[in-house]
Amino acid sequence: AQSVTQPDIHITVSEGASLELRCNYSYGATPYLFWYVQSPGQGLQLLLKYFSGDTLVQGIKGFEAEFKRSQSSFNLRKPSVHWSDAAEYFCAVGVSGGYNKLIFGAGTRLAVHP
Amino acid sequence: ETGVTQTPRHLVMGMTNKKSLKCEQHLGHNAMYWYKQSAKKPLELMFVYSLEERVENNSVPSRFSPECPNSSHLFLHLHTLQPEDSALYLCASSQMGQGYNEQFFGPGTRLTVL
Numbered sequence: 001a002q003s004v005t006q007p008d009i010h011i012t013v014s015e016g017a018s019l020e021l022r023c024n025y026s027y028g029a030t031p032y033l034f035w036y037v038q039s040p041g042q043g044l045q046l047l048l049k050y051f052s053g054d055t056l057v058q059g060i061k062g063f064e065a066e067f068k069r070s071q072s073s074f075n076l077r078k079p080s081v082h083w084s085d086a087a088e089y090f091c092a093v094g095v096s097g098g099y100n101k102l103i104f105g106a107g108t109r110l111a112v113h114p
Numbered sequence: 115e116t117g118v119t120q121t122p123r124h125l126v127m128g129m130t131n132k133k134s135l136k137c138e139q140h141l142g143h144n145a146m147y148w149y150k151q152s153a154k155k156p157l158e159l160m161f162v163y164s165l166e167e168r169v170e171n172n173s174v175p176s177r178f179s180p181e182c183p184n185s186s187h188l189f190l191h192l193h194t195l196q197p198e199d200s201a202l203y204l205c206a207s208s209q210m211g212q213g214y215n216e217q218f219f220g221p222g223t224r225l226t227v228l
Contacts, residue, residue, distance in 0.1 A: 032214045043118070043204055043219040051214065090157070099145055099164050100208045100215055104157040 002027045004093050006105035013081050014113045021076040021108050023091030032094030033074040034102070035065055039087045047089075050074065061085070086112045116140055118220035120205050126226045127195065135190040135223045137205030145210045146188040147217060148180060151202040163188060164210055195227045 003026045013019055025031055032051055036044040048059025055067040065076045074091060088107045095101040118139045127133050139146060148160040162170035163182040177199075179191040188205055202224050206217040 034216060036219075041222075041224070043120075043221040044206075046216060046218070049216055094214050094216070096214045099162045099169050099210060100217060101159070101162075101170075102217055106156045 002093060002095055002103050004091050004103055004105035006089075006091055006108050008108045009106070010109050010111070012111040012113060015083050016080050019076075019078045019081045019085070019110070021089050021091075021110070023074045023076065023105060024072050025074065025091070025093045026072065027093050027095075029096070031074075032096065033065075033067060034092040034094065035059065035063070035074075035076050036090045036092065037061075037087050038090065038107075044090065047076070081110075081112055083112045083114065086110055118205055118207055118218055120203075120220040120223050122223060123221065124224045124226075126228065127192070128228050129195055129197070131195075132191070132193040134192065135203055135205075135225075137188040137190075137220055139186055139188075139205075139207035139218070139220075141207055141209075141218060143207040143209045143218075144185050145208050146182060146185075147206040147208075148188065148190055149204040149206065151204055151222070152200075157204070161190075192225075195225075197227050200225055200227045 005024045034049045035047040038044050047063050050057050050067045088109045090107045091105040092102045121136045145164045150158045160174045161180040166182045177194050181189040202222045204222045205220040208217040209215045
């Protein structure tokens with residue numbers, strides 16, 4: 001069965017520090033992978049996506065993610081975190097053959113210390 | 115208006131009330147979705163409409179009744195809700211067709227059932 005695991009429920013980093021949020025997926029075929037961000041009281045905003053090709057994808061707000069098939073991972077990274085990056089981050093896998101179904105991880109809440 | 119809009123943004127209702135949530139997408143998409151986001155639980159897909167036909171109903175209680183009058187509008191009619199139905203209700207849209215296309219989310223309606 002398809003699933004997405006985000007092992008870290010909460011992460012706290014200092015402003016200016018680097019960030020890596022982990023995501024592991026279980027999916028039988030080549031996955032469509034996404035990272036969404038949700039600020040408090042807001043909907044989900046797409047940060048980046050991987051469909052095929054280069055395994056290092058660039059997104060908005062200075063984020064990038066790397067698809068590693070051998071590890072079934074799609075970790076999100078940012079070299080220098082800003083206070084405005086404090087939010088909840090969701091990794092998701094898209095299931096083809098139907099209605100663009102998305103399977104979400106439980107999310108990682110990021111806190112940024114000044 | 116651009117993207118996906120939802121109204122109202124906040125709603126407080128008693129268990130005997132009847133209310134409706136509205137979603138409108140301005141992206142020209144042909145599929146729309148309702149999700150429920152509760153505290154400490156992963157995002158739950160509730161309903162999916164493709165070309166105004168319901169294609170997914172994830173065992174949602176009958177006190178939630180969706181309606182999709184056209185490809186741009188989606189409603190969620192609520193009646194006789196329970197306190198555990200308090201959550202953030204998110205609407206999304208996507209374009210169904212060749213391959214996989216990402217979903218775009220609205221800001222959500224924060225529902226509180228007293």
